[in-house]
Amino acid sequence: MTTKIFLSTALVLLLASCKDNTTQETPQPETPKAFKEKSSYEIVSKGPRAGDLVDVLYEELLSKDTGLHMLEAQINDLNRSKNDSVKSFNRFHGRMQSYFESTDTHVSEIRDSLLRDKIKLIIASHLAKYDARVARHHELLKVLAAKDINISDLHTALKIVKTLPVIEKYQQTNLPAIQQIEGYIKQQDQAIHLADTLLKK
Incomplete structure (x- = not known):
């Protein structure tokens, strides 16, 4: 009889310990490094965009996502x-601009108005030809600038979209309970009540 009781007790204890172990092994969501220690966040925050949590959290995601x-x-x-x-x-175009600006200065030094006007027309003709020659270059530079903006916009949007779930998980697992705030409000109420009571004496 004693052996049966001992075995039953041992079985109950074994099951209880198994249950406790399964509870302890439940993985907790990983807290972002930026929120683990103040010092680690401060170190990361000393870059050009100091205090930018989107950038800090995105940097953490980079090591885990090969696509990013x-x-x-x-x-x-x-x-x-x-x-x-x-x-x-740009170097070539800068030289051409510098040359045509220089011609303006030289033309202004010609005192004969007829000759001055004639040279102005010659320069204008050459400038028009040059503008036609580099028109395609300028079109491509506009395309390049537009694509730069597009890449920058998409990059910024991606950072936000990728870090929002991280913040969502952090909110769900780390939101402080309201008891502390409620407790402090009760203390305020007590102080208000005492002050009010003393005021009426």
């Missing part, structure tokens, strides 16, 4: 190579 990591690498490559792509034309 690839996109960031591509955007960085684009930013590095953009200057190389337009540098030679």
Whole structure:
């Protein structure tokens, strides 16, 4: 009889300990590093956009998402190579602008008005030809600028869309209980009541 009671007790204790173990093993949602320690957030926040939690949280996601990591690498490559792509034309165009600005100065020094007007027409003709030559370059630079804006807008939108679920999870698991606030309000009520009572004496 004693053996049966012992076995039954042991079985109950074993089941209880198993139940406790399963409860303890339930994984908790991972808290973003930015919210774990104040110091870690402050370190990350010393960049050009200090205090920008969207950027901080997005940086955390990069290490876990290969797609995002690839996109960031591509955007960085684009930013590095953009200057190389337009540098030679910008230098060339700058020289042409400088030349035609210089001709204006020289033309103004011609005292003969008929000759001055004739030279102005020649310069205007050459400038029109040059503008026609570089028209396609300017069109492409406009396309480039528009695509830069498009990439920047999509990048910003992606950061927000990807970090919103992180914030949502953090809200669900870390929202403080209201008891502390309610307790403080009760203390305020007591202080108000006491002050009111003393005032009426």
